[in-house]
Amino acid sequence: METKLPKISEKEKEIMSIFWHTGKSMTSSAIAESGNGLSINTVQAAMRNLLKKGYIKVDDIVYSGTVLTRSYIPIISAEQYAAYQLQTMRANTLNFSTLNFIDHIVKNDDTTILDELEDIIKRKKELEDD
Template sequence: MIKLTRRQEDIMKILWESDKPLIASEIEKKQDDLNINTVQATLRALMKKNAIEVADIVYSGTVLSRSYRPIISRDQVITEYDQVVSKVLNDKNLIAHYVDEINDLAAITELEKIIKEKRKKLEK
């Protein structure tokens, strides 16, 4: 399993969804909040993690550029979200702290309902 940051996950999603290898400038255009410097830095980090590879050297206009493709699947990835959720779910004291902070009877009732449903599933 490979751990990815949110930005690395963003780039990997773009590469996974593409039907062909992409160059950095093509990746940048796929998502509004990306800039070329971020894309290039993220691609270098993903190369170090062996998550992507250079597929080919292609012309981008008159400039030679590397095109990238993923070499790992989505199933081989642990995202920051997965890491946080795992940590929270495994830390009963943290959950108890947040439950203790709830001062809304409706919210507590909803949590009880969720817990009862989960208990039923686990008991089967």
């Protein structure tokens, strides 16, 4: 990832997780009502910060009950965020091994992640051959 992502707080990460989990446009009130124990004030403050930091954008103006409100969608995917976190960890941690990291992930997982990794490697090699 070429660009540096601004740091986000734990509450902001929690809200991004809700976006990534639902995969749809959401209003602040819908996020607050998602059952994660976040108050509407906390959600609205975090959403303003995420908007400024470029993690989300306004998707639409929708009705929430009888009131018009903005709905938001993430600009940064969960995968992009995780990749950036891994790159940051590699750059800032002495002796960090990506291979050991992947090995740790697959130890407690089924073989689907290995199959996905094989597919990615295969596609990359095919692109290099072209």
